[in-house]
Amino acid sequence: MPLALTVLGTASPYPRPGCPCSGYLxxxxxxxxxxxxxxxxxxxxxxxxxxxxxxxxxxxxLHADHSADLLAAAYGxxxxxxxxxxxxxxxxxxxxxxxxxxxxxKPDLDFLNGVFDxxxxxxxxxxxxxxxxxxxxxxxxxTEAYGLRAECQGSVLAYSGDSGPCAALVELATRADLFLxxxxxxxxxxxxxxxxxxxxxxxxxxxxxxxxLLITHVGPTLGRESATARAAVSFGRPTDTAREGDxxxx
Numbered sequence: 001m002p003l004a005l006t007v008l009g010t011a012s013p014y015p016r017p018g019c020p021c022s023g024y025l026x027x028x029x030x031x032x033x034x035x036x037x038x039x040x041x042x043x044x045x046x047x048x049x050x051x052x053x054x055x056x057x058x059x060x061x062l063h064a065d066h067s068a069d070l071l072a073a074a075y076g077x078x079x080x081x082x083x084x085x086x087x088x089x090x091x092x093x094x095x096x097x098x099x100x101x102x103x104x105x106k107p108d109l110d111f112l113n114g115v116f117d118x119x120x121x122x123x124x125x126x127x128x129x130x131x132x133x134x135x136x137x138x139x140x141x142x143t144e145a146y147g148l149r150a151e152c153q154g155s156v157l158a159y160s161g162d163s164g165p166c167a168a169l170v171e172l173a174t175r176a177d178l179f180l181x182x183x184x185x186x187x188x189x190x191x192x193x194x195x196x197x198x199x200x201x202x203x204x205x206x207x208x209x210x211x212x213l214l215i216t217h218v219g220p221t222l223g224r225e226s227a228t229a230r231a232a233v234s235f236g237r238p239t240d241t242a243r244e245g246d247x248x249x250x
Contacts, residue, residue, distance in 0.1 A: 003028035003132075003155040003250040005178065007242045008044040010216045010224075012184050013065045015040040019244055021065035022217055024159070024180070028152035028250075029131025031055040035148065035159060038065045042072040044244065051076060052084045055129045057116075059092035060161030061145035062099060067092070071103050077115040087117040091127055091134070093144040094120040121146050123168075137172045139163035142194045147172045155250045158210070162217065164193030165200050173208035178250045180242065181205065182217035183227040195219070198227040202234025216242035 004027045009020030021038025025048050032049055034041075034057045045051055051073060059067050070090070076082040090096065097118040101109045109116065119127075123138035123146075131153055136146040141162050148159040149172050158173035160181040173179045181204065184195035196204070198215065205213040213235050215228045224241045232239035 001028055001030055003150065003152040003157060004247060005157060005180070005250060006048050006247040007216070007244055008041040008048075009038050009244060010218065010242050011038070011040075011065070012182070012217045012219045013063075015065075020044055021068070022060075023069070025049060026132075026150055026157070028150070028155070029129070031129040031132040033058055033129070033132070033134070033150075036060055036066045036161070037069040037073065039068045042069040042076065047245070048247075050082075052082050054084065054088050055132075056089045056091060056127065056134075058127075058134060058148060059090065059096060059121075060148065060159070061141060061143055062093050062096060063143070063162065066162065067096070070096070070100055074100065074112060074115060078112055084115070087114055089117045089119055089127070091119050091121050091125070091136070093146070095144075137168045139168050139172075140166040140193060149173075149176070157250045158208075160196065160201075160204075162195060164188075164195060165204070166193075169204050170208045173204060173210050176208065176210045178212050178214055178248075179205050179208065179210040180214045180216055181231075183215050183222070183231055184217055184219040186219075186221050198222070198230035199234045202231040202236075202239070205231075205235045205237070205239075211237070213237070213239040214242050215239065
């Protein structure tokens with residue numbers, strides 16, 4: 001199976017009608033991976049696959065607009081008749097399991113051992129599922145956060161997660177076929193570098209020599225089309241907008 005991306009949600013920092021928060025379905029090499037579980041994305045995931053078929057879940061960071069629907073998945077798997085055949089590996093920052101246990105008022109997640117298998121991410125973490133290779137890089141977001149490089153049968157997708165400008169993003173995206181990149185803010189606040197402007201996204205894509213840039217996670221002060229156009233000027237190569245329900249071969 002070639003590497004393919006389906007957009008489940010792109011909204012920041014809260015879901016809007018028809019527009020869940022960050023979430024993507026990545027398929028390739030026989031694997032199906034839910035990348036980021038923002039609010040509303042578990043419902044959208046069910047449009048495109050049976051969640052019990054997931055090979056893994058990969059979470060860039062623990063802000064709610066990227067992780068809150070892990071709770072919905074826990075209910076679906078544990079109590080809603082969607083039980084997977086084996087615990088689903090969850091690659092996420094180290095505090096993920098404790099936070100999820102807190103929603104249930106439990107000291108730990110032992111009661112969900114048959115549902116999730118939490119595996120902490122770190123800079124340089126690699127997971128291999130059949131012919132799909134997932135590599136994490138730590139990025140700058142004011143909290144533990146990672147970008148993703150996915151490789152399958154010669155195709156490469158890079159995903160920024162949420163990040164301010166940093167060298168790790170350029171390394172992550174180097175010569176990627178598709179760079180899925182946030183463009184959350186119109187301009188940086190004084191002394192704050194935790195998100196990207198459209199121009200940042202375009203420059204990183206240009207410096208990384210990626211083939212195509214896909215703009216996502218556009219904040220409420222920006223329009224998606226405007227953000228994409230601004231990024232395209234900085235990048236100077238094919239640039240598109242991530243839209244809910246869209247699928248593409250990388």
